[in-house]
Amino acid sequence: MRFFMIDKITSWDVGTSAEGIKNITLSEDFFNDHFPRRPIMPGVLILESLAQLSGLLLETTAEQIYNLKIKALLTLLEKSKFRHIAKPGDVLNLKTTIVSIHEDSGRVKVKASIKEKIAVESDMIFIFVKFDDPYLERKREKLLDYWLEGIK
Secondary structure (H helix, E strand, C coil): CCCCCCCEEEEEECCCEEEEEEECCCCCHHHHCCCCCCCCCCHHHHHHHHHHHHHHHHHHHHHHHHCCCEEEEEEEEEEEEECCCCCCCCEEEEEEEEEEECCCEEEEEEEEEECCEEEEEEEEEEEEEECCCHHHHHHHHHHHHHHCCCCC
């Protein structure tokens, strides 16, 4: 993955919910074109940050509940609403809550906010695919340990 859209996980309750932050800086590549002289974080990248946090939570939950090594793949967005723009200097507060999880899929409700203003909210549905690559699993675990430092 080229973009890691999470800077820190601040709350981690496997099977239930997670929270994290994304610090938005002017040095992000996407600001070169979105938009010159009025940089705004693309809504799809806010959704990506929420999907990354949600995918990690669903993968860890599926491993605990079903003893499955899976990769959560986003397949459907429902009720997505973009309410407030995100710009350099803002901190996105990310929140994901598991609505349901099964052996083959999971559903979450997500929200990104800036201070008290909701920027984006959506429902996301993921499918699970079997994941058996020890090298990539070690990299994922190292990254998750980094993001969870101090709360795990």
